[in-house]
Structure formats: structure tokens, C-alpha cells
Amino acid sequence: MNERGAKVNPCRTMANLADSAPRFWRLCRAPLSYAPMEPSIYEFPDIFRRVHMEQPGEIERETEFMQMVWRRHLKRPLRRVLDIACGNSPHGQILARAGIEVAGIDRSPTMIGAGRRESSGLDHMRFYRRRIESFRLSEDQFDAAFFMSETFPVMTTNADLMSHFKSVARLLRPGGLYCIDIDRHDGVELLRTRKLWRRRMVRVGQARVMVREYHRPIVWYEAMHSIYELECTIRFPDRTVVTRDLIPVRYMIPPLMELAARASGCFEMIAAYSDLSFTKPLELCYGRWMAVLQRARS
Numbered sequence: 512m513n514e515r516g517a518k519v520n521p522c523r524t525m526a527n528l529a530d531s532a533p534r535f536w537r538l539c540r541a542p543l544s545y546a547p548m549e550p551s552i553y554e555f556p557d558i559f560r561r562v563h564m565e566q567p568g569e570i571e572r573e574t575e576f577m578q579m580v581w582r583r584h585l586k587r588p589l590r591r592v593l594d595i596a597c598g599n600s601p602h603g604q605i606l607a608r609a610g611i612e613v614a615g616i617d618r619s620p621t622m623i624g625a626g627r628r629e630s631s632g633l634d635h636m637r638f639y640r641r642r643i644e645s646f647r648l649s650e651d652q653f654d655a656a657f658f659m660s661e662t663f664p665v666m667t668t669n670a671d672l673m674s675h676f677k678s679v680a681r682l683l684r685p686g687g688l689y690c691i692d693i694d695r696h697d698g699v700e701l702l703r704t705r706k707l708w709r710r711r712m713v714r715v716g717q718a719r720v721m722v723r724e725y726h727r728p729i730v731w732y733e734a735m736h737s738i739y740e741l742e743c744t745i746r747f748p749d750r751t752v753v754t755r756d757l758i759p760v761r762y763m764i765p766p767l768m769e770l771a772a773r774a775s776g777c778f779e780m781i782a783a784y785s786d787l788s789f790t791k792p793l794e795l796c797y798g799r800w801m802a803v804l805q806r807a808r809s
């Protein structure tokens with residue numbers, strides 16, 4: 512049953528559960544605060560890709576795999592796609608160049624600005640500044656949506672997950688597909704103190720970037736895998752900037768995605784693929800997996 516349906520909707524129960532959660536639950540949620548003046552790495556679109564260790568050709572491989580997924584599961588030509596948390600929409604730019612209509616949503620004006628500049632000659636590409644948790648657009652009837660770069664788990668509450676699914680479903684045609692790229696979540700380690708995970712130096716043009724990644728403590732009652740903190744000290748020739756991003760990561764594995772999709776009442780998970788492969792079993796998944804959800808037909 513879709514989100515407009517009158518029948519009993521499993522998503523109602525789950526969404527209501529989160530919406531009507533006891534007050535103490537909200538009050539004692541783990542605080543995710545950081546110094547208000549510290550900028551985000553997304554203020555520096557050219558630098559963030561290098562910081563995230565993106566490999567040459569990775570975006571192209573991901574886009575190609577999504578196109579294979581659409582050919583396999585969509586059963587009709589794909590004309591219009593929605594890129595969620597698009598940033599500068601590198602996948603969308605490839606698709607728009609191939610003649611597909613692309614709309615991207617993201618909350619960062621800097622990332623969207625970079626995307627608009629890079630795609631300025633493309634008629635098929637539009638960007639909207641929206642939050643992924645709940646959004647509406649003036650256009651709809653997309654054949655597919657996708658959420659790349661393993662960012663989906665930043666939605667940690669059930670309420671956000673449900674309103675996100677409803678927002679995406681509203682914009683998709685019945686039977687439309689939603690591909691979600693998620694990193695493989697290993698065992699959860701409950702930390703008591705902030706812990707340095709990795710550090711490395713990256714050069715981007717004239718800038719030298721010291722990247723430090725931390726894990727921060729989580730509390731047992733959150734559905735979190737970890738809280739990831741990314742600190743970048745960027746030394747430009749004339750100034751130094753320190754960026755800090757705190758990224759909560761919901762524990763998200765295939766059966767939980769299947770449950771959440773079904774709870775939304777708008778989606779069914781129809782496949783889960785490992786490492787951009789149709790044949791590699793989940794047991795052998797090395798780094799990431801892709802959930803393929805299908806929007807309810809009625």
C-alpha cells in the first residue's frame with residue numbers, strides 16, 4: 512500500500528512509534544554538537560573528493576552499475592532520475608550527458624553551486640537545496656532515485672527514515688526504483704572516549720591537507736554503528752582552515768533495510784548487491800553493498 516493508501520499501513524506503526532516516543536527518549540539522545548564556527552569539508556568541493564579517498568574511475572563504475580540495475584529491474588526505459596544528497600552530482604552529470612533528465616537535492620549551497628557550474632551547458636540537470644530527511648519538489652514522476660557515497664546512514668532516527676522514504680516515494684512513479692549505496696558495517700564497538708582512527712596527508716593543488724578521522728562514543732540505546740568525526744587541517748599558501756564534520760552512522764545491514772523499507776509502506780527491498788556485482792554473495796562483500804528498493808505500485 513502506498514503512503515496515500517487508506518489500508519492498514521505498517522509504516523504508520525513504525526513512524527508513529529518514533530513520533531510518539533516518550534519525551535525522555537528525545538531528551539536523552541546523545542548530543543551531536545561541535546564548535547559552531549568550524550566549517551564543513553563540503554565548503555571545499557574540490558578537496559572533499561580527495562579527502563574521501565575516491566579512486567579514479569569510481570564514479571563511472573558506480574554509474575554504470577546503477578544503469579545495469581535499472582535495466583535488470585525497471586522493465587521500462589529510464590528517462591528521469593533523482594540524485595539524493597547529490598553534492599555536485601558527479602553521477603548525475605554523467606547521466607545528464609547521456610540524455611537522461613536529472614534532478615539533485617542537497618543541503619549544501621557550496622556543493623550545489625559547484626554542481627551548477629560544472630553542468631552549466633547541460634539542459635537536463637537541475638539542483639534543489641533540500642534536506643534529505645523530509646522534502647518536496649515541484650516536479651515528480653521520476654523513474655528512479657539513487658543515494659550514493661554511503662551517506663544514507665546519517666539518518667539515525669526512525670522518524671527521519673520514515674519521512675525520507677515517504678518524500679522519495681512521493682516523487683517516484685509506481686514501480687520506480689531507489690538504489691542506496693551503503694558501506695559494510697562491521698561489529699559495533701562501544702567507545703568510552705573519542706579515539707583517533709586514521710590520519711594521512713593529502714595534496715590538492717597548492718593545498719596540503721592533514722586528514723584525521725576519529726570515532727566518538729555512542730550510547731547503547733541509539734541505533735548507531737558509530738559517530739565518525741572528520742577533521743581536515745587545510746594549509747593553503749596564504750591561510751589555514753580547519754574543517755570538522757560529525758557524521759552519525761546508523762547501523763544498517765540488509766535485513767534492517769528490508770524492514771525499514773517495508774515499514775515505510777512505500778517500498779519493498781527487491782535486491783541487495785555486493786561491491787557493484789550481481790554475482791558476489793553478501794558473505795563475500797568487501798566494502799559496500801547496494802539496496803534496491805521498489806516503490807509500491809498502488
Ligand SMILES: C[S@@+](CC[C@H](N)C(=O)[O-])C[C@H]1O[C@@H](n2cnc3c(N)ncnc32)[C@H](O)[C@@H]1O
Pocket residue numbers: 553595596597598599600601616617618619622641642643644659660662665
Ligand atoms: C559524501 S557527499 C556525496 C555527494 C555525491 N552524492 C557524490 O557521490 O559525490 C555527501 C553529501 O550529502 C550531503 N548531505 C549530508 N547530510 C545531508 C542532509 N541531512 N540533507 C541534505 N544533504 C545532506 C552533503 O551536503 C554532501 O554534499
